[in-house]
Amino acid sequence: MAHEFILVNQPLKRNWKKRRGTGCVMKGKKAAYAISVITLAPVMALIVATILFFYDAAFFDGWFWYAAVLFFLTLVPLSAYGLEKIIPAVRVRGREGERKLAFIMAMVGFTLGLIFALLFHAPRGPLLIFLTYFFTGISLTLFNLFHIKASGHACGFIGPVVLLLYCSKFQFWYLLLLLPVIYWARMKMKRHTIGELAVGTLVGIIVPLVSIFLESLVR
Numbered sequence: 284m285a286h287e288f289i290l291v292n293q294p295l296k297r298n299w300k301k302r303r304g305t306g307c308v309m310k311g312k313k314a315a316y317a318i319s320v321i322t323l324a325p326v327m328a329l330i331v332a333t334i335l336f337f338y339d340a341a342f343f344d345g346w347f348w349y350a351a352v353l354f355f356l357t358l359v360p361l362s363a364y365g366l367e368k369i370i371p372a373v374r375v376r377g378r379e380g381e382r383k384l385a386f387i388m389a390m391v392g393f394t395l396g397l398i399f400a401l402l403f404h405a406p407r408g409p410l411l412i413f414l415t416y417f418f419t420g421i422s423l424t425l426f427n428l429f430h431i432k433a434s435g436h437a438c439g440f441i442g443p444v445v446l447l448l449y450c451s452k453f454q455f456w457y458l459l460l461l462l463p464v465i466y467w468a469r470m471k472m473k474r475h476t477i478g479e480l481a482v483g484t485l486v487g488i489i490v491p492l493v494s495i496f497l498e499s500l501v502r
Contacts, residue, residue, distance in 0.1 A: 311471060318468035322461075324389060324416070324439030328356035331443040332412065338451055342408035352409055355396030356416055363388035386435075390424070393417045407498065408450065414494035415446050422486050434475045434483030440465055441487035449495065 320326070332352045335342045343349040363385040370384070397417040400410050419442050426433045444458050462484070469475040475483075 315468035315471035318464060319436060319472060319474070322436055322440045322465050322468075323361075324419075324435065324443075325357045325360040325392075327439055327443045328412070328416065329353060331447050332356070334447060334455065335408065335450060338454070342406075342450060344406040344408070348405055348409040351396070351399065351405075352412055355392045355399065356412070357392075359392030359395070360385065360389040386420075386423075390420045393420045411446060411450070411491075411494055411498050412443075414498055415442055415491045418494055418497075419487065419490045422490055423483075426482070426486070431482065432475070432479045433486055434469060434480045436465060436469055436475070437462070437480045437483035438487035438490075441484050442491050445488055445491040446494070449491065 332343075332349060336349045343352070364381070366388070367381045367384050393413070393416045397413040399405075400413040405413065419438055423433055423435055423438060441462060444455075447455055447458070466477070466480050469480060470477065
């Protein structure tokens with residue numbers, strides 16, 4: 284009788300362990316997805332700009348340039364996710380179409396933002412942000428042309444953070460601790476390899492430093 288009870292319950296235990304394992308995997312994927320959304324380049328623009336605005340309002344010289352940064356670097360790029368649903372040619376291509384449209388709209392926002400900043404003589408802070416995002420987009424475009432894969436997520440995270448650290452004299456250094464979390468999330472979702480993440484990180488570190496140098500020449 285006891286032997287029969289054990290035999291009957293073995294499949295139940297196996298099923299329970301399988302369900303528990305599946306549940307953990309799903310939770311891990313959901314967490315990775317949430318991290319990926321929060322660290323999108325346009326979202327990082329919103330986060331970093333807001334931190335800088337409240338850290339030192341003089342960085343933007345008022346609300347106008349803070350709003351301009353959010354419009355060109357956050358709203359315009361994120362509009363791709365709405366346009367994707369109403370453009371049939373993009374919608375039928377699924378995630379690949381969405382990804383390409385998102386990159387195009389990001390470059391539109393970055394380019395128009397930099398032009399706007401130069402035409403209307405933006406203060407140093409907003410100009411640095413626009414330069415960083417514009418040259419980040421150009422760098423990733425060149426990498427794609429030469430078939431070198433670089434993680435836009437890693438680049439889009441570390442670039443604004445490096446700029447934030449420079450402008451705040453390393454006040455927010457602890458944000459760097461999120462970089463390994465982003466690596467985990469992107470690898471968990473099978474979107475990037477460790478090499479692609481490393482290349483994206485390197486680009487994201489170099490571009491803000493180049494932007495700071497170029498801004499000094501413009502002034």
